Amino acid sequence: MRFSRRFIHSCLTSAAWWSGVAVSLVLYLLVTQIVEDKGRAQFEYKANNAQVAIQTRVQSYIDVLRGAAALFYTQDAISREQFHAYATQLHLQEGFPGIRNLNFALHVPAPQKDSFERAVRSDTSVDPQGYPRFETKPNGSRPHYHVLTYLEPMQGNARLLGFDLTSAPDTAEALAFARDNDQLISSGRTVNINGPDQHAGLAMRIPLYRRGMPIGTVEQRRAAFYGSVGASYDVNQLLRGAVDANTLRSIQLRLYDAGGASHPAPVLAAGITDPARLLYESDAAGGKRVRDGDMRDVFVKRVRMTVGPRLWEAEFSADKAAMVGGFERYLPWGVLATGVLGSVLLYSIYYSLISARRHAVELAGEMTKDLRDSEASLAEAQHMAQLGSWLLEPDSGKMTWSAETYRLFGLDSFVRRPAYDDFLNRIHPEDRGMVRDGLRKSITTGKELNIEHRIVRPDRSVRWVHAIARPGHQDRSILRGTLMDISERKQTVEALKRSQELLRDLTAHQDRVKEDERKRIAREIHDELGQTLLALRIDVSMLEARTAKSHPKLNERVRDALNQLDATVKTIRTIINNLRPSVLDLGLTAAIEWQVNEFRRRSGIACELVLSDTEYALDDERATTLFRILQESLTNVIRHANANRVLIELYRDGSRLVMKITDNGVGIYPERRKCGNSFGLIGVEERVHALHGEFRIDSAPGQGTVLTVFIPMETGGKRMDSRAA
Structure with a gap:
């Protein structure tokens, strides 16, 4: 395309041309900001996902340690063989490669040291040869020892067997703090493990107390303390694979220890940079280290997360160019070039219009043709719509x-x-x-x-x-x-209504079937298993009486068996009550009173029950529905409401029975009501609708919750005076 001198002079002296150039520059700056914002959003999304993945991975490793602690509360003494079997079933190398070892340390007073060492040397439950060279390390006399007694896996960790954790003053102080406060402790800063397999190590321990002994005070915890369970972690192995590899190709991750949760390091704008606190550093993003000097071209995000008793600070960084695709990287310049070129073209059109009036008739003809095409397009669009x-x-x-x-x-x-x-x-x-x-x-x-x-x-x-x-x-x-x-839409709406009605009927039928099955199972357990256990208890009781004097040791075992039978009977009664509380057979009022008493006993929350002086004869379906709604509502109060007072009202309003449950908890946020996993409230609403009732929730954040259920009384139902009954 060739431009004449007159056209160029007119273009350069035109305000419209320069306005177009200014608009192009504005669009360039706007698109540049949009591209950067998109790159930042992509960076934030990947960083957030990486943070969640790290927290999930670390928590799973801490849960392994808590599971090991729970093992020692299953019975009074856990043998080396049991500990070995537990660790073997965890498949640490495959499932938790970051765990260097899982261990148990026994608290040994100085007078018991020799007998303790002899017992370990002769322990052949795992190794047929025992541990003939076992001794407490390091040498020296101390008033008490905290000796690593069980180690899994033993391979690669045998040198640690017998190590006294209290030999190091810092470790002894940390163990005393954990013992006195019943808390998980961590080694805090990383421990650089030397040798052929160097790694950044982190250790955590949980105190153990003897079963059945009180631990309410520091003195009681010291008396009940008998050891601890610990684990040593390789941070590199722990985090390997936790974050998606594609993410680490574009984002660099550094993890620092930020101190204890109760005494964290101060938050600085530049984050933690102390190399001694560095826990983990991923490979350089994109094959090169992110530049630290010129932060204008780098996205940086720092977040702190709680890991057991410690705080970690995660620093995510990435080159802005790595977060933006090749096309988007040059898009602002393309917009600028397109804008300038578009200004030239638009001005060319304008120049052509004002200089070529002779084409007006042709242009009018073309416009007429376009109008007819538009009318035809409109008719076609109307037909399609x-x-x-x-x-x-x-x-x-x-x-x-x-x-x-x-x-x-x-x-x-x-x-x-x-x-x-x-x-x-x-x-x-x-x-x-x-x-x-x-x-x-x-x-x-x-x-x-x-x-x-x-x-x-x-x-x-x-x-x-x-x-x-x-x-x-x-x-x-x-x-x-x-x-x-809209005929098809109307038909679809009607079909949807019918489908909803059928689905509601199906839900009601499923609830009835479920309740019937609960009744049957409860009856079978009571009639069959209950009678069998009763007969067995009678036999064991007789055996206990006959062996009281003649066989003391056997009598002690029989008493243990008798206690186990009593506990089993109590458990069965609890299961029967959970399946179908027998108190429902005494009427809805009695069932509600029983449930309220159970709620008070189990939660410790003050609960007031307001009932009228009348007992309403409801059919079993309505009574069971109201009882289950009360159960679900009180469960939600315990789990989510954080309330300290609950009011339950049951009264009649015309032809409907009304149950109102009020708490002074944190309330329900509007978005939580629409949450896809709020099945408890959905279930309550479906139960009420199945009985043609009404369900209301009045709640606001921080102002408690009022749940009201209206259930129609059964046609022809009678009302009885409970006092006359």
Whole structure:
């Protein structure tokens, strides 16, 4: 394309041209910011995912240590063989490669040291040869020892067997703190482990107390303390694979120890940079280390996370270029070039228009052709959308219909121009008055008419349409309107309603079947297993009485068996009550009182029950539904409400029975009500709807929650005075 000197001079002296250049520059800056914001959002998304992955991985490793501690509370003494079997089943090398070892350290007073060492040397439960060279390390006399007694895996860790943890003053102080406060402790900063397999190590320990002994005070915990369970972690192995490899190709990760959760290191704008606190550093993102000097080209995010008793600070960094694709990287310049070029082209068009008036007739012809094409496109669009349009002249009653309007009415065309009466006559008789009044109101007030109504075609078929009408913008004396065929949508809505009703009936049926099955299982357990255990207890009780004097050791074992039988019977009773509380057979009021007492005993939350002086004879389905709703509501109070007072009311309101549950907890946030996993509230609502009742929740953050259930009384149900009963 060649430009004349006159065109170039006119372009450079035109305000429109320079306005276009200014707009292009603004667009360049705007797109640059948009691209950077997109890259930042991508960086934030990957960093957040990496943070969650790290926390999940570390927590799973801490849970292994807590599981080992729980093992020692299953019985009074855990043998080396049991500890070995437990560690073997964990498959540490495959499932938790970051755990260097899992260990148990026994607290040994100085007078018991020699007997303790002899017992370990002769322990052949795992190794047939025992541990003949076992001794407490390092040498020296101390008032008490905390000796690593069990180690898994033993391979690679045998040198640690017998090590006294209290030989190091810092470790002894940390163990004393854990013992006195019943807390998980961590080694804090990393321990650089030397040797052929160098790694950054981290150790954590949990104190152990003898079963059955009180640990409410420091003195009681010291008396009950007998050892600890610990684990040593390789931080590199622990975090390997936790974060997605694709993420680490573009983002560099550094983890620092930020101190204890109770005494964290101060938060600095530049983050923690002390190399002594560095726990983990990923390979350089993109094959090179992210530049530390020029932070203008780097995204950086620092977050702190709680890891057991410690705080970790994670620093995520990435080159901005790595977060932006190649196309987007050059997009701002492309926008600038396109804007400048577009300004040139637009000005060329403008210049051509003002300098080529002779093309006006041709241009008018082209515009006429485009208008006809637009009309054809509009007709095609109306046909595809099943949307007809019309114009009404209220004074004369004359109308203009589009081709799609004729099709909606099932007509080809009129011989004459359609009139207002022709339009009304094709509306269903039951809807005709509504449409007529609506159109009249729209004409007189100028407001929009928006309704759904039926039309009748010449073949007597009925269709549903959505009608919109309003006065014209330019000429208020003309009424413009549209008709859209919504018959299929109406059918879909009706089918959906029927499906919801069927689904609700199915849910109610499932609840009834579930309750019946609970009754049957509870009855079977009570009649079969309960009687069997009762007979067994009688036999064991007789054996206990006969062996009291003649066989003391056997008598002690028999008493243990008798206690186990009593515990089993108590457990079975609890299971039966959970399946189907027998108190329901005494009436809804008695069942609610029992449940409230159980809630008070189990949660310690003050609960007030307000009942009328009457007992309502409800069928089993309604009584069970109200009881289950109460159970679910009180469970939610314990789990989520953080309340210290609950009020339960049960009364009659006309033909409906009302149960209202009020708490003074934290309330329910609006977004939590719509959460996809809030199945408890959904289940309560479905139970109520299945009985044609009403369910309400009134709650606000920090203002407690009021749950109200309205259940219709059974037709012909009787009301009995509980005092007369």
